[in-house]
Every structure is written in C-alpha cells, then in structure tokens.
Amino acid sequence: MDEAREGRVTLVGAGPGDAGLLTLRGLAALQSADVIVADRLGARAVLDQLREQGIRIDAEVIDVGKTPGLHPVPQERISQLLVDLARDGRDVVRLKGGDPFVFGRGGEELLHCRAAGLVVEVVPGVTSxxxxxxxxxxxxxxxxxxxxxxxxxxxxxxxxxxxxxxxxxxxxxxxxxxxxxxxxxxxxxxxxxxxxxxxxxxxxxxxxxxxxxxxxxxxxxxxxxxxxxxxxxxxxxxxxxxxxxxxxxxxxxxxxxxxxxxxx
The missing domain is CATH 3.30.950.10 (Tetrapyrrole methylase, C-terminal domain)
Incomplete structure (x- = not known):
C-alpha cells in the first residue's frame, strides 16, 4: 500500500436491517472499501445477509456496535478511528443502521473527519x-x-x-x-x-x-x-x-x- 496516499471515509446508511433496502450506492461503497466500521443494529445484519446471498465483501470489518447501557467503543473513539484508518491510506466505510443523519450521530463523525482534513462522502439510508x-x-x-x-x-x-x-x-x-x-x-x-x-x-x-x-x-x-x-x-x-x-x-x-x- 502506498503510505503517501490518504484514504477517504464514506458514511453509509444500512437501512433497518434488510439487505434489500440497502441502496446501490451503499453496496458499491461496501464492495470497494478496505475496512468497514460497523454498528450493531441493522449494519451487521445487512453484512451477514449480503454474504449469505453470495455477494462478496472483502473489506476487514471492525465491530463498534452498542447495546443498551453498554458502549464498548465510545463515540469519540469511533470518530477518531475513522480518521486513523483513513490516514493509513485505507478507504473506510462507516456503516450505520438506518440513515447516518437520523439519530445516528453521523453528523458528529462527518464534522470530526472533515476537521481532520479528510474527504467524506455520505450515502443516505432508509430510516427505520x-x-x-x-x-x-x-x-x-x-x-x-x-x-x-x-x-x-x-x-x-x-x-x-x-x-x-x-x-x-x-x-x-x-x-x-x-x-x-x-x-x-x-x-x-x-x-x-x-x-x-x-x-x-x-x-x-x-x-x-x-x-x-x-x-x-x-x-x-x-x-x-x-x-x-x-x-x-x-x-x-x-x-x-x-x-x-x-x-x-x-x-x-x-x-x-x-x-x-x-x-x-
């Protein structure tokens, strides 16, 4: 990997948990990513369904999922993780349940990445x-x-x-x-x-x-x-x-x- 190359971050909405409701642009981003930073609700279910359907996803998957009352990876750490991965030259998909901007804290992640000078794309998702x-x-x-x-x-x-x-x-x-x-x-x-x-x-x-x-x-x-x-x-x-x-x-x-x- 060219260490001089800086990666990019794409915020992708996974929808409510059915792979059929993932957008085509979202699927393309997953297939071209080097690493996927995935939520628990919706996001992991969609990745599992895609694999069951024979759709190839080669990216490394990092699980930062939250359960009620248990946040193993704090939000601030998630935002910084996106920056660190992109600065390593990797194309990062932040896969979030529903839509990234509907109670998904996607706006916070977007601002954090842009403040670090990264290129960020947002792919909307179907909100639950x-x-x-x-x-x-x-x-x-x-x-x-x-x-x-x-x-x-x-x-x-x-x-x-x-x-x-x-x-x-x-x-x-x-x-x-x-x-x-x-x-x-x-x-x-x-x-x-x-x-x-x-x-x-x-x-x-x-x-x-x-x-x-x-x-x-x-x-x-x-x-x-x-x-x-x-x-x-x-x-x-x-x-x-x-x-x-x-x-x-x-x-x-x-x-x-x-x-x-x-x-x-």
Missing part, C-alpha cells in the same frame, strides 16, 4: 422511522388523517409534540423502556388517552410483530407481551389504517375500525 411502520402498512401521513409527523427518541423531552393533534403523527425510536412515561406525557395534550398507538417490534428481524393499543393502554399491552427494543412506536390516527384483522387488535382500538375490510 419510516420503513418499520410500513411493515404494518402504517403511513406516517395520509390524506384526511395526518399532514405531518415528528420523529423523536424515547430519551427526548416530549413537550414539543404534546400540543399536536392526532393528525400529527409521532414516531418514537428506542422508546420501549420509557413507554409508560412517554404515553402519559403525549396523552396529556390534545391527542388524549384514547389516541391509537402501534408498536412495531424487531422490524425486518426474526421476532417481528405488531402490538396495538391506545395511549392509555399501550404500556400495559407492551408489558403483557414483553415487547423489547428494537421497536418503533407510532402514535396517531394513521395507526387505524393498518390492514390487520380487527381480531388481531386489542379491544380498546377495535372500535376505531368498524368498517375496515379484513385483508388476508
């Missing part, structure tokens, strides 16, 4: 905030039901979304652990306690399932079914568009679908 609700056929906006949506994490202050009505969809990421509190805060606003809610759990994964309820009942529903992260919580009237049979819904939201045709 949109893709995972789609599994349950829940659109985030819909004519006559919702004209806007807000994406927040379960760790954020929710006061900024309390004032909206049911026509403003709220998407909670990483929100299972704080679900009871979040539901209580959101219900205190215009949406009210009977606002419909859906939790899409392990989207695109082997444990994928959907739990329905209202802001008043969703925490108890989730506890009863032992819902776990990763999960996406959707709050608003768009939840009623899911084509699941009313028999699959909890009793407290069944009445919201009196005329809905059951799809098989």
């Amino acid at each position: 905030a949109v893709a995972v609700p789609a599994i349950a056929s829940i659109p985030l906006t819909h004519r006559g039901l919702a004209t806007a949506f807000t994406v927040v994490t379960g760790h954020d202050q929710l006061t900024q979304v309390v004032g909206g009505g049911r026509d403003h969809t709220v998407v909670l990421l990483m929100g299972v652990g704080t679900l009871a509190h979040s539901a209580h805060v959101i219900a205190s606003g215009e949406r009210g306690a009977d606002c419909p809610v859906a939790i899409v759990e392990d989207g695109y994964g082997p444990g994928q399932r959907v739990t329905f309820g209202t802001l008043a009942t969703i925490a108890s529903q989730a506890a009863l079914r032992q819902v776990r992260n990763p999960a996406v919580v959707v709050v608003g009237d768009v939840v009623t568009l899911s084509p699941y049979s009313p028999e699959d819904l909890s009793a407290d939201v069944r009445h919201l679908l009196p005329d809905r045709k059951v799809l098989t």
Whole structure:
C-alpha cells in the first residue's frame, strides 16, 4: 500500500436491517472499501445477509456496535478511528443502521473527519422511522388523517409534540423502556388517552410483530407481551389504517375500525 496516499471515509446508511433496502450506492461503497466500521443494529445484519446471498465483501470489518447501557467503543473513539484508518491510506466505510443523519450521530463523525482534513462522502439510508411502520402498512401521513409527523427518541423531552393533534403523527425510536412515561406525557395534550398507538417490534428481524393499543393502554399491552427494543412506536390516527384483522387488535382500538375490510 502506498503510505503517501490518504484514504477517504464514506458514511453509509444500512437501512433497518434488510439487505434489500440497502441502496446501490451503499453496496458499491461496501464492495470497494478496505475496512468497514460497523454498528450493531441493522449494519451487521445487512453484512451477514449480503454474504449469505453470495455477494462478496472483502473489506476487514471492525465491530463498534452498542447495546443498551453498554458502549464498548465510545463515540469519540469511533470518530477518531475513522480518521486513523483513513490516514493509513485505507478507504473506510462507516456503516450505520438506518440513515447516518437520523439519530445516528453521523453528523458528529462527518464534522470530526472533515476537521481532520479528510474527504467524506455520505450515502443516505432508509430510516427505520419510516420503513418499520410500513411493515404494518402504517403511513406516517395520509390524506384526511395526518399532514405531518415528528420523529423523536424515547430519551427526548416530549413537550414539543404534546400540543399536536392526532393528525400529527409521532414516531418514537428506542422508546420501549420509557413507554409508560412517554404515553402519559403525549396523552396529556390534545391527542388524549384514547389516541391509537402501534408498536412495531424487531422490524425486518426474526421476532417481528405488531402490538396495538391506545395511549392509555399501550404500556400495559407492551408489558403483557414483553415487547423489547428494537421497536418503533407510532402514535396517531394513521395507526387505524393498518390492514390487520380487527381480531388481531386489542379491544380498546377495535372500535376505531368498524368498517375496515379484513385483508388476508
């Protein structure tokens, strides 16, 4: 390797964990990389699926994945690792779950690398905030039901979304652990306690399932079914568009679908 050559960094969004939702540009970056610095959620699943499909990825893979409460490689170290690898003359892909710029701290990594004088490219990814609700056929906006949506994490202050009505969809990421509190805060606003809610759990994964309820009942529903992260919580009237049979819904939201045709 020419030691005088400086490498480059490409931030690639892996999507929600299904290799079919990786962009063609993202795949090309993976195939041309010397080293891939990969997250746990979404990213590693996509790499495994690509290999299972016979798609050759020759790059070295460095796992910097995080689990709840356990960050074996601090964010500052991850950012510096990208710089160090590129300065060694290697083309680096930073593979991040979802989209790098949607609660992925990709902006921090971009700024750190550019401050070091590196060339950085960003390849967007499909964010789970949109893709995972789609599994349950829940659109985030819909004519006559919702004209806007807000994406927040379960760790954020929710006061900024309390004032909206049911026509403003709220998407909670990483929100299972704080679900009871979040539901209580959101219900205190215009949406009210009977606002419909859906939790899409392990989207695109082997444990994928959907739990329905209202802001008043969703925490108890989730506890009863032992819902776990990763999960996406959707709050608003768009939840009623899911084509699941009313028999699959909890009793407290069944009445919201009196005329809905059951799809098989």
